[in-house]
Amino acid sequence: QVQLVESGGGLVEAGGSLRLSCVASGRTFSNYVMAWFRQAPGKEREFVAGISRTSVATRYAHAVEGRFTVHRDNFKNTVYLQMNSLEVADTALYYCAATRDITHWGRKDEYNYWGQGTQVTVSS
Numbered sequence: 001q002v003q004l005v006e007s008g009g010g011l012v013e014a015g016g017s018l019r020l021s022c023v024a025s026g027r028t029f030s031n032y033v034m035a036w037f038r039q040a041p042g043k044e045r046e047f048v049a050g051i052s053r054t055s056v057a058t059r060y061a062h063a064v065e066g067r068f069t070v071h072r073d074n075f076k077n078t079v080y081l082q083m084n085s086l087e088v089a090d091t092a093l094y095y096c097a098a099t100r101d102i103t104h105w106g107r108k109d110e111y112n113y114w115g116q117g118t119q120v121t122v123s124s
Contacts, residue, residue, distance in 0.1 A: 001026045001027070001111040001113070002024055002025070002027045002032065002098050002112075003025045003026045003096060003113075004022055004023070004024050004096045004097070004113055004114065005022065005023050005025075005115055005116070006020060006021065006065055006094065006095065006096045006115045006118040007020070007021050007022075007023075007118055007121045008020040008021050008118060009057045009094060009118030009119045009120075009121075010119075010121070011121045012086055012118070012120070012122055012123070013085060013119070013123050013124075014049070014087055014097075014121075014122055014123065014124050015044055015067055015085060015086065016086050016122070017083060017084045017085075018079035018083045018086065018120060019080055019081070019082050019083070020036070020080065020081040020083065020094055020096075020113055020118060020120070021078055021079075021080055022034070022078065022079045022080075022081075022096030023076075023077055023078050024077045024078070024079070025077065025097065026079075027048045029074055029077040030034060030053055030054070030074040031053065031100060032053065032099060032100060032113075033050065033051070033053060033064065033098070033099050033100070033101070033102045034050065034051050034070075034072060034079040034096065034097070034098055034109060035047065035048075035049065035050035035051070035070075035094045035096075035097045035098075035099075035105065035117060036048040036049045036050070036070060036079075036081045036082065036094060036095065036096060037063065037094070037097055038089040038090075038092035038093065038094045038095065038108070038120075039092055039093050039095070039117075040091060040092040040093075042117065043092075045095065045108055046061065046106075047056050047059075047105060047106035047107075047108075048060070048061050048064055048068065048081070048094070049064065049068055049069075049081060050059065050070065050102070050105045051070045051071065051072050051079060052102075053074075054074075055071065055072055057062035058070055059105045059106075061106075063089070064083075064090075065104060066106065066122045067084050067085045067086075068081060068082065068083050068084070069081070069082040069084075070081060070082075079096060081094070083120070086120075087122060088122050088123070088124050089122075090120060090122050091121050091122050092119075092120060093117040093118070093120075094114055094118050094119075094120055095114055095117045096114070096115040097110045097111035097113065097114050097115070097120065098112065098113040098114075099112050099113070100112070103116075
């Protein structure tokens with residue numbers, strides 16, 4: 001089992017920045033592909049960003065490309081999501097997810113472990 005705990009969410013004005021963190025425990029962190037998803041009220045959970053085991057590969061949703069950056073520290077068992085130039089449309093509950101192997105980064109059912117989420121609210 002892998003336990004994931006997100007933090008770093010909060011209320012920020014449009015144009016501002018936040019950094020989310022997700023700390024993993026239970027298994028060898030570097031064996032897992034990590035990703036961030038988000039879910040706004042009344043909407044499906046959607047892929048935001050992902051990073052491979054050794055940070056060689058990253059993927060971003062079109063909506064956040066150029067504004068968000070995902071990175072990981074395998075010594076700290078932590079994956080981060082740096083969010084800049086935040087928009088009201090970024091308001092959502094943000095989830096961290098993990099899987100041993102990935103084929104389609106954006107498919108929720110490819111991820112085996114999920115955190116409880118951290119709320120990000122962007123005001124206009």
